[in-house]
Amino acid sequence: MSSLSFRRLRRFVGPKILSIALFPAVLVLSACQAPPMDEQEAVGMHAQQAAEAAAAPADATGKALEAPPVGNCDATQVQSLVGQAFTDAVGNQAQQDAGAKQLRVLKPSDMTTMEFVGERLNIELDEKGVISGLRCG
Known part of the structure; x- marks a missing residue:
C-alpha cells in the first residue's frame, strides 16, 4: 500500500476533520513558549536593580568614595x-x-x-x- 499524500488525505478525510485533527497539535506547540516570570523572581530582580542603583561607589578596600548625605551642618x-x-x-x-x-x-x-x-x-x-x-x- 502506498503512502497517502497530504492532498489524498485531505480529500479522503475532508478539510473540516483535518483541521480538527491538527488543532491539538497546534495547541501543544503554542504552549512551548517560555513560562512567564513568577512574582517572586520579579520582586527579586527589582530589588537587585534597586540595590545596585543605590550602592555608592567604593574603592578597593570597600570604603565609600562619596560622603554620606549631609544635612544643614557645615x-x-x-x-x-x-x-x-x-x-x-x-x-x-x-x-x-x-x-x-x-x-x-x-x-x-x-x-x-x-x-x-x-x-x-x-x-x-x-x-x-x-x-x-x-x-x-
Whole structure:
C-alpha cells in the first residue's frame, strides 16, 4: 500500500476533520513558549536593580568614595576652633556658625552611637577639654 499524500488525505478525510485533527497539535506547540516570570523572581530582580542603583561607589578596600548625605551642618566653617578650650559659649557659637540643629560634645571616654545625623555638629575634646576636632554627623 502506498503512502497517502497530504492532498489524498485531505480529500479522503475532508478539510473540516483535518483541521480538527491538527488543532491539538497546534495547541501543544503554542504552549512551548517560555513560562512567564513568577512574582517572586520579579520582586527579586527589582530589588537587585534597586540595590545596585543605590550602592555608592567604593574603592578597593570597600570604603565609600562619596560622603554620606549631609544635612544643614557645615563643619568647615568652624575648623578654626581646633586647639581652643571648650566652653558652653564656644559650643553654642560653633553650632550656630556651622548651621547645625544639634550639638554633641565627645570626650575621650564617652561612648557614642554610630548613626549619621547630617544636622548635628560633633565637637571632640581631648583629656584637657581642648577641642581636637569638629565634624558633622
